Amino acid sequence: MKEKILFYFHDGGMTGATLSLFRLLKHSAILDIYDVHIYVPDQSSYLYEKLSKFQCKIHSFPRLEGKKNKIYELIVFYYYITKMIFNIKPTFIYGNTILSFDIILLSKALGYKTILHVHEGRNILNYFKFRVKLLGRLSDLIIFVSNSSYENFNKIVEVINKSKIISNGVEVINNDDTNKGVNNKIINLSIIGTINENKSQFKVIKVIKVINSIIIAQKSREIILNIYGSTKDYEYLNKMMMFIKENKLEKNIIFHGEESNIDKIYNNTDIVIVASKDESFGLVTIEAMSYGKPVISSNNEGTLDIIKDNFNGLIFNYNDFNRIIMLVNKLIFNPIEYNKIRENGFFSVRKKYLLKNIVSDWEDELITQSNN
Incomplete structure (x- = not known):
């Protein structure tokens, strides 16, 4: 009889954390080696739909439904978690x-x-410093996605x-050598x-207003900012929408919502901006590089x-953020620089962040834990 593992997903959306673990499961042999059970809070989510095609048992019940009696909801939730663990015995x-x-x-x-x-x-x-201290003491193994995440965690506990540090990876390398330089009159920037x-979409929108005023005055090109992703902060979204309307930027700022087709995103992108x-x-960042798209990023630790x-x-x-203006101009008006950045990015991903090379390290850690 196979040993059992229970994977617990906090949400089922297309967040970086959810996608990275989903891709590890998808490309590893864990589903063949173990009897895999997975908790997903929402049956209508992207993750539930994808996992339903896998050889695993999915468990689903809501975490918190936002009702008035939160204490009652927590008690019910913990009851179902406890029952799930007892039934599986992972x-x-x-x-x-x-x-x-909680898990x-x-x-x-x-x-x-x-x-x-x-x-x-x-x-x-x-x-969440108090929570981090407890997690550091309670967990038998902690996997970090980067050196910076490990160092910041280790400062607390x-x-x-x-x-173990195991970085995220990309599934495919999809560099299109025929798309060199930005030759279109309409330049598509994307923030994903x-x-x-924290993602700072509003700051980028304000910069786009300035960039377009400069470029349009030169009668050369026009900038479109494509914004991909689900909304977690509707007050923040409303502020952006009001600014866009007041400054007549409706045709230059496009909200696409959550997009599961990654090819569609990057095929409609000339430059990616990471503003977190x-x-x-x-x-x-590594996804964009794998598609041969230059990345302009803030100096965040990741x-x-x-x-x-x-x-x-x-x-x-x-x-x-005003430096983005200079960096965008540097790429769209200098094909040599554009190609240098995109090609070096592509080879950086191929060298270090291919998922097929990362999966084996992750599998080894799980097998070691089950054998201890």
Whole structure:
């Protein structure tokens, strides 16, 4: 009889954390080696739909439904989690992100081994400092997506002897050598990620207003900013929409919502902008590089693990968004620079971030835990 593993997903949307663990499962032999059980809170989610095609058992019940009696909801939720664990009796339980605090806590209370996968950056780790301390002590193994995530976690609670750094990876390399330089009159910039203040979409929109006024005055080209991602902060979204309307930018700023077809995103993109204030790893960055798209990124810690400025990407200081204007102009009016950045980015991903090379390390860690 196969040993059992329970994977716990905090949400089923297309967040970086969810996508990275989903891709590891998809490309590994774990589904063949073990009897895999997966918890997903929402049956209508992207993740549930994808996992339903896999050889695994999916468990689904809501975490919190936002009703008035939150204490009652928590009691019901913990009852169902406990019942699920008792029914499965897994060899170990795998929590994806520090928001898996509840499953790690319950698992240890019930005597089960746990693995925690940390995707969060410095700001979130510091915000949940008490939770991080407990998770650091309770988890049997902690997997980090980057050196910066590990270092920031370890500053809060020491986990040197039970940690492993395994970066995110990309599934395919899709560099189109025929698309060199930006020769179109309409330039498509894309910013990809959940709509919230940390991703800084609003700051980029304000910059686009300035860029377009300069370029249109030169009667040369026009900039379109494509924004992909689900909305987590509707107040933030409404502020952006009001600014767009007041400045008559409706035809230059396009909100696409959550897009599961990655080819569609990057085929409609000339340059990717990563504007996050805080990131532990740049999943969008390596995806863009794998499609041969130059990346302009803020100097968040996750990006600095991947990009060497002016070699395989371009960096701006988070406190100096106006520098994006110069960097965009540098790429769209200089085909040599555009090609240098995109080609170096492509080869950087091929060398270090191919998923097929990362999966084996991840499998080894899981097998080691089940054998201990």
